Amino acid sequence: MADLKPAASQLISANALWTGQAVFLTRDGTWSTDPAQAALSTSAEDSLHLLEMAKASNARAEVELVHLAAATLREDGRPWPTRNREYIRALGPTVRRDLGYQAATARAD
Amino acid sequence: MYRYDDYDQTIVRQRINDFRDAVERRLSGHLSEEEFKLIRQMNGVYLQLHAYMLRVAVPYGSLDSRQMHKLAHIARTYDKGYGHFTTRQNIQYNWPALRDMPDILEELAAVDMHAIQTSGNLIRNVTADPYAGAAAEELADPRPYAELIRQWSTLHPEFSFLPRKFKIAVNASATDRAAVKFHDIGLQLKNDPQQGRGFSVVVGGGMGRTPFVGPILRDFVPEAQILTYLEAVLRSYNELGRRDNAFKARIKILVHELGKEAFSEMVEQEFARLLPTADDLPTVELARIRSQFITPTFDQLPDQDADYEQALKTDDAFAHWVAVNVVPHKQPGYAIANISLKPYGGIPGDISADQMDLVADLAQTVGHDEIRATHAQNLVLPHVRKRDLYTVWQALDKAGLATANLDRASDIIACPGLDYCVLANARSIPIAQEISKRFAAKGREDLIGELKIKISGCINACGHHHAGHIGILGVDRKGEEMYQLTLGGSGAEDASIGQITGRGFDEAGIVDAVDTVVDTYLGQRKTDETFLETYRRLGPAPFKEALYGTA
Amino acid sequence: MERLDLRKLTGAHLKPYRQMDDDAPMPEEGAVLVSLERLTAESETLLAHNYPVGLLVPGQAKAADLAPWLDKVALIAIRFEKFSDGRGFSLAHRLRDEQGFGGEIRATGHLIADHAEFLLRSGVTSVELSDPLAVDHFIKRLKLYSLWYQDTLDARPTILELRHGRTRKRLAS
Structure with missing residues (x-):
């Protein structure tokens, strides 16, 4: 996974240590399994600030694989990752729509 | 099939306790993320995009029905109802949680299985010809050698922190179904008129960023000396393999950069040093292991079976499956049945828990209780009576496992x-x-x-x-x-x-x-x-x- | 720094050694560790001292290069630069098996408890650890394993010996 440089319009993601689930950092420093709840950085400094919070969480052995992910605002004003890898992490395998976070949405449909 | 004795069982149980301990140390912050990553990988645990992944070793691709039922049970209980067979004859689960991992490993240990050394920079699961013990043209069953190497390489004190992963394959037929030339070490069994049975040893094959068809480093190593020769190769690699760049750390790069002759000379020198004090116990152990891989008691059958011939004539779909997926067995009246895990439009290598149970049942009832995984991500029932093939096919067909495409374009x-x-x-x-x-x-x-x-x-x-x-x-x-x-x-x-x-x-x-x-x-x-x-x-x-x- | 004897599971009896830079003046007393370069250059004065002198080498050192000093130094310390770099295991093995070194081999550097049992079975006899808790983790791990498939370089039996009820014989004889 190529590391991104901190910039505006990013979110912080990681995997929860205990479950392995993909998680996304919220503005108050907690982790959510929903990228729409994530904090979208407003600047490189903001990304760095969020990254520091995430690294502190890693140091507390709560998450692994902390990284930045490019993101944008959806139509509903919530953030969503843009790159393929993060997009797939946010939803689940594209070849198994019944698995991962997308499964809940699929059932609701 | 090889059965663990108390010693094998104890090793696996102690390793599970050790893994529990490593998880504790990570949770309490005594292992860093980087340190824990290497340790969990040595125990088969990866962290992937959505979750952890557990890669379970299927040594030399051999399974019995009890083990396959257990794999199904794990898929249902701790995962999402399926597993994925890999290109190294292993099976991996894509969704287990770290907290469940020790329990899963205990479940595996109960059926003589483990996830030891399915990842990490060490000697990985040893692979072999999936038709071992059934192929008409094989020189000998390669699995006893593979089991001997499995034991020797398990928790090896000196070779557990190698520059990079290390894969060994064993093949014993003229047809290479183990891809020996694309392994770090590929062992091809051969008979020498003077020295008896032994191996031609390919070293430094591999794919990845810099693919190489491996050269033969030594044309003949007597079977009694094979572990000593492996030790000489591994020590040379551990000492000299590159550690500055992960992409250049495999033994293929070392062999390429030094040149085959120079590397061979180094290995020969170490081999010569080790031989005088080499241990004879591996040979004794090989005999013990071999006695556990006894050929099943095959029925004495005529090679042709009237009902089977009749079914071939009346059922085209069955006849087609036989023509494509069934290959000759060494025993008259028997056949090797390949089970494709490549349904049209499906996910290569994926298999549901129900399908695993079905394959296990078939192996138990009509397959002398043996199943094999292949490096092409398919399964094999290696010993099926021809007269049972039609029943087998009907059951597979009902379960979506009868795709007739072995080695065909869709067998991807x-x-x-x-x-x-x-x-x-x-x-x-x-x-x-x-x-x-x-x-x-x-x-x-x-x-x-x-x-x-x-x-x-x-x-x-x-x-x-x-x-x-x-x-x-x-x-x-x-x-x-x-x-x-x-x-x-x-x-x-x-x-x-x-x-x-x-x-x-x-x-x-x-x-x-x-x-x-x-x-x-x-x-x-x-x-x-x-x-x-x-x-x-x-x-x-x-x-x-x-x-x-x-x- | 904490020390642990991997067999006795205590470090109380182990001498501390001070690591000396190549240009640092030698202390009046206390045991020291020096590099192969320094030992080679200053062997006469160093070995004439009345305190123990150990040799500190990186994992990639060649056992044969250390051979001339093995009967002259008090111990060999192998430094692990990074926990994932396993060259030190082969060096320890060679010092025992190839060079016949019978003295103390001490591992230092980036060690984790997961090395413990591998170190012991490769011929390392003691470790130097920075964290007292790490000592507990090492001891726990050493107690955890009671069996192994491979030759141990000491009198402890392998699984093959236990399984076949006899000690190993030389293949060549």
Whole structure:
């Protein structure tokens, strides 16, 4: 996974240590399994600030694989990752729509 | 089948306790993320895009019904109801939680299984010919050697922190079904008129960023000395393999950079030093292991069976499956039945818990309780009476496991790719699915004959694309998934590395490109010529022209 | 720094050694560790001292290069630069098996408890650890394993010996 440089319009993601689930950092420093709840950085400094919070969480052995992910605002004003890898992490395998976070949405449909 | 004794069992149990302890140390902050990563990997635990992944070792691809039922149970209880057979005869689960891992490992231990050394920079699961003990032409069963090497390499004090992973394969037939020339060490069993049984040893084959067909480092090592020779190779590699760059750390690079002769000299010197004090116990142990791999008590049967012949005549679908998926057995009246895990449009290597149970039941009732996993991500019932084949096929067919496509265009090897894997640059599975659907729709797989298509989602080449007759490599080009095409590779005894055709294709384009390549082959082939033979006769030119037009 | 004897599971009896830079003046007393370069250059004065002198080498050192000093130094310390770099295991093995070194081999550097049992079975006899808790983790791990498939370089039996009820014989004889 190529590391991104901190910039505006990013979110912080990681995997929860205990479950392995993909998680996304919220503005108050907690982790959510929903990228729409994530904090979208407003600047490189903001990304760095969020990254520091995430690294502190890693140091507390709560998450692994902390990284930045490019993101944008959806139509509903919530953030969503843009790159393929993060997009797939946010939803689940594209070849198994019944698995991962997308499964809940699929059932609701 | 090999059964653990108390010693084997104790080793596995102690390792589980050790892993529990490592998890504790990570949770309490005494292991850093980087340290814990290496330790969990040594125990088969990866962290992927969506979750942890547990890779369970299936040593030399051999399973019995009890073990397969257990794999099904684990899939249901701790995962999402399925598993994925890999290109190294292992099975992996894509969704287990770390907190469940020790319990899963305990479940495995109860049926003489483990996940030890299925990842990490150490000697990985030893692979072998999936037709071992059943193939008509084999010199001897390769599995006792593989088991001896499994034990020797398990928790090896000196070789557990190697520069990079280390893969060993054992083959004992003239036909290479273990891809020995693409392994860090490939052992090919042979008989020497003077020295008896031993191995020709290939060292430094591999795929990845720098693919090599491995050279033969030593033409003959007597079987009694094989562990000593492996020790000499591993020590030389541990000391001299590059540690400055993970992409250059495999033994193939060391052999290439030093030159085969210089490396061989080094190994010979160490081998000569070790031999005078080498231990004779491995030979004694080999005899013990061999006694556990006794051939099943086969029924004495005529080679032909009237009911079977009748079914072949009356049921075309069955006859087709037999023609494609069933191969000759050494015992009269028996056959080797290949179970394809490549349904048209399906995910290569995936199998549901219910399907696992069915395969286990078939093995138990009509398969002398043996199952094999192949490096092509399929399963095998190695010992089936011909008279039972029709029953077997009917049961498989009902469960969606009777696709008749062994070694055909839709029998595609694919890594998990970007749908699961943290290293991938592009998705592999959807490409495999689309190509498979295309061939299924055109209904010309029989016309095409043997064709091995292999897809990797990154340069690590877990999908063995270098060794594909047609190989596909997924790359990321500025955020877009693109696919490079290679032609003319082979992972068999005539091993070769595929050549890149030219610029890559997008997701839709790559499926058309494969179609174009196959059309070109069909137009150019001589009678009975396989794709690979035609490609080797003609070279890349006509294929490139068909793909890109004349420059 | 904490020390642990991997067999006795205590470090109380182990001498501390001070690591000396190549240009640092020698202390009046206390045991020291010096590099192979320094030992080679200053062997006469160093070995004439009345305090123990140990040799500190990186994992990639060649056992044969150390051979001339093995009967002259008090111990060999192998430094692990990074926990994932396993060259030190082969060096320890060679010092025992190839060079017949019978003295103390001490591992230092980036060690984790997961090395413990592998170190012991490769011929390392003691470790130097920065964290007292790490000592507990090492001890726990050493107690955890009671069996192994491979030759141990000491009198402890392997699984093959236990399984076949006899000690190993030389293949050549």
